[in-house]
Amino acid sequence: MDFTLSKEHEMARTLFREFAEKEVKPLAQEVDETEVFPRATVEKMGKLGFLGIPVPKEYGGQGCDILTYAMCVEELSKVCGTTGVIVSAHTSLCVDPILTYGTEEQKQKYLPALAKGEKLGAFGLTEPGAGTDAQGQQTKAVLDGDEYVLNGSKIFITNGKEADVYIIFAITGVVEDAKGRKKKIISAFIVDKGTPGFTFGTKEKKMGIRGSSTYELIFTDCRIPKENMLGKEGKGFGIAMHTLDGGRIGIASQALGLAEGALETTIEYVKERKQFGRAIGAFQNTQFQLADMATKCEAAQMMVYKAARAKETQKVYSVEAAKAKLYAAEVAMEVTTKAVQLHGGYGYIREYDVERMMRDAKITEIYEGTSEVQRMVISGALLK
Amino acid sequence: MKIVVCIKQVPDTKGGVKFNPDGTLDRAAMLTIMNPDDKAGLEAALRLKDQYDAEVTVLTMGLPKAEEVLREAMAMGADKGVLVTDRVLGGADTWATSQTLAGALRNMDYDLIITGRQAIDGDTAQVGPQISEHLGLPVISYAQNIKVEGDSVIVERQYDDRYHVLKAKMPCLITALAELNEPRYMTPGGIFDACKAEITTWGRVDLKDVEDSNLGLKGSPTQIAKASDKVRKGKGEKFTLDPAEAVGYIMDKLSEKHII
Numbered sequence: 001m002d003f004t005l006s007k008e009h010e011m012a013r014t015l016f017r018e019f020a021e022k023e024v025k026p027l028a029q030e031v032d033e034t035e036v037f038p039r040a041t042v043e044k045m046g047k048l049g050f051l052g053i054p055v056p057k058e059y060g061g062q063g064c065d066i067l068t069y070a071m072c073v074e075e076l077s078k079v080c081g082t083t084g085v086i087v088s089a090h091t092s093l094c095v096d097p098i099l100t101y102g103t104e105e106q107k108q109k110y111l112p113a114l115a116k117g118e119k120l121g122a123f124g125l126t127e128p129g130a131g132t133d134a135q136g137q138q139t140k141a142v143l144d145g146d147e148y149v150l151n152g153s154k155i156f157i158t159n160g161k162e163a164d165v166y167i168i169f170a171i172t173g174v175v176e177d178a179k180g181r182k183k184k185i186i187s188a189f190i191v192d193k194g195t196p197g198f199t200f201g202t203k204e205k206k207m208g209i210r211g212s213s214t215y216e217l218i219f220t221d222c223r224i225p226k227e228n229m230l231g232k233e234g235k236g237f238g239i240a241m242h243t244l245d246g247g248r249i250g251i252a253s254q255a256l257g258l259a260e261g262a263l264e265t266t267i268e269y270v271k272e273r274k275q276f277g278r279a280i281g282a283f284q285n286t287q288f289q290l291a292d293m294a295t296k297c298e299a300a301q302m303m304v305y306k307a308a309r310a311k312e313t314q315k316v317y318s319v320e321a322a323k324a325k326l327y328a329a330e331v332a333m334e335v336t337t338k339a340v341q342l343h344g345g346y347g348y349i350r351e352y353d354v355e356r357m358m359r360d361a362k363i364t365e366i367y368e369g370t371s372e373v374q375r376m377v378i379s380g381a382l383l384k
Numbered sequence: 385m386k387i388v389v390c391i392k393q394v395p396d397t398k399g400g401v402k403f404n405p406d407g408t409l410d411r412a413a414m415l416t417i418m419n420p421d422d423k424a425g426l427e428a429a430l431r432l433k434d435q436y437d438a439e440v441t442v443l444t445m446g447l448p449k450a451e452e453v454l455r456e457a458m459a460m461g462a463d464k465g466v467l468v469t470d471r472v473l474g475g476a477d478t479w480a481t482s483q484t485l486a487g488a489l490r491n492m493d494y495d496l497i498i499t500g501r502q503a504i505d506g507d508t509a510q511v512g513p514q515i516s517e518h519l520g521l522p523v524i525s526y527a528q529n530i531k532v533e534g535d536s537v538i539v540e541r542q543y544d545d546r547y548h549v550l551k552a553k554m555p556c557l558i559t560a561l562a563e564l565n566e567p568r569y570m571t572p573g574g575i576f577d578a579c580k581a582e583i584t585t586w587g588r589v590d591l592k593d594v595e596d597s598n599l600g601l602k603g604s605p606t607q608i609a610k611a612s613d614k615v616r617k618g619k620g621e622k623f624t625l626d627p628a629e630a631v632g633y634i635m636d637k638l639s640e641k642h643i644i
Contacts, residue, residue, distance in 0.1 A: 006579075
């Protein structure tokens with residue numbers, strides 16, 4: 001078993017870290033404070049190929065592996081959780097399903113612009129009554145001639161108003177199973193921004209990742225060309241679940257980055273901060289806290305990288321992704337909370353990065369499947 | 385158009401500096417980066433590649449580990465990498481280094497050679513101009529702007545208080561300043577391609593028209609008698625005072641130390 005990273009991955013980490021330090025970190029506090037989407041940073045990342053890392057070169061991508069993508073989200077999130085989730089939602093939730101389920105025409109039409117960052121992607125599954133219970137969808141798509149007519153709304157959509165291409169799930173029919181129970185047929189669609197009948201509702205004001213654009217999407221008699229159905233009719237639920245398996249690796253990477261960023265910031269702080277005539281890093285309580293934080297970060301990193309490898313090599317990687325997200329998210333919350341505690345009163349002040357990191361960390365235990373959902377996935381596989 | 389950029393792997397000043405017993409740098413034991421002036425030279429070459437579809441080859445002399453800096457350059461967009469490495473070339477001063485690089489360049493096809501002005505480890509600014517002497521090429525040093533016009537280059541040569549605009553017919557050599565541009569980042573795909581790419585490796589036998597007496601430590605007119613890490617400054621004291629008080633404090637301190 002080899003835990004060393006390849007030369008490629010070491011170099012990629014150097015690149016992502018340098019970019020994060022120079023281009024992302026100086027803006028992180030302002031992005032959080034003003035809740036303004038970091039458009040200029042996204043454009044820079046697009047030009048450097050960060051928005052098409054696992055996309056094959058024939059579709060305009062970088063032709064790298066999932067681990068490289070995970071490392072990108074990790075390094076960005078070390079300094080800015082908002083920037084990390086922008087890349088994660090775009091890549092895992094929009095680019096990946098088109099790559100996995102799209103027809104050749106759909107791939108040719110959408111992937112080059114998405115991979116080069118000329119367009120940004122989003123994913124719309126959640127509805128007011130359909131969060132963890134994804135089967136509770138209400139949005140409907142009815143075939144009318146060569147078009148589907150979409151009606152309904154989606155909430156809490158990351159990259160909401162800033163995206164150009166959306167993967168949207170809707171009910172396309174109802175069937176009865178052998179026992180006479182009615183079951184919704186869900187299908188997936190690629191929807192372009194600007195399609196008549198597609199508008200935006202309220203912008204959510206959030207606890208963390210405040211620069212990420214979280215919006216309600218509203219569809220009112222929105223006509224989608226039939227050829228924009230992604231995958232086969234009725235396969236939408238499977239597409240959504242499989243896509244979220246990949247998305248969880250992205251969010252696990254974001255959580256990992258937040259934890260590592262908080263740890264690095266705290267190490268610097270405890271060397272400088274003096275109490276009772278000594279740097280607080282000289283106190284055993286601080287040392288033991290740091291030791292626990294570092295150990296958990298490393299364990300989370302192993303699990304996230306293992307899940308990234310699993311997506312590369314296995315057809316099904318739900319359990320690896322669920323374990324990585326569950327653990328990394330809980331580590332993110334624990335490590336950022338300890339980081340705030342070790343900063344004392346300063347940790348509670350907005351001027352200090354750990355305050356933002358703690359707020360950013362909380363969402364990783366909630367979106368793309370709560371920690372409870374991850375436990376359901378993991379235990380479901382154990383008891384099968 | 386063919387451009388060769390000479391680059392050097394130098395110690396990262398963020399890491400510690402380590403020495404061999406003979407006073408030369410222990411390069412294998414240090415964190416390294418691409419020399420900043422060389423990186424600006426590479427960026428200038430890559431911009432000419434973007435504009436004129438030039439072919440960019442990066443050349444370095446060093447330990448086998450110096451291959452890393454070539455791959456970094458290729459991940460930024462250079463087309464080929466050539467590493468000159470051989471035990472007999474170790475410990476070279478600027479004379480032996482420029483002789484080695486000239487020996488390698490005699491095997492290569494180029495219209496333009498770009499080097500950095502100077503490396504942050506030696507700070508001599510001699511290697512670029514020396515290469516041009518060995519190869520009988522015109523040299524324009526301290527370039528802060530480079531343009532190509534037909535078969536010539538037009539270069540702004542920086543001085544302390546002004547610049548000269550010089551024109552030279554290619555082939556020629558230019559030494560670049562870090563201020564020349566903002567070097568581009570690598571790309572993820574570029575990194576993967578660069579790590580798969582083949583690096584041409586040359587040893588002593590591949591160098592053309594160079595005498596052994598001009599190579600390595602033995603061929604170096606400059607011998608290092610002693611080297612040491614820089615003397616660390618104290619941590620200093622920080623005061624927050626209003627301007628009048630601050631001036632008074634500084635004046636007192638300067639006179640206390642007999643500086644004024």
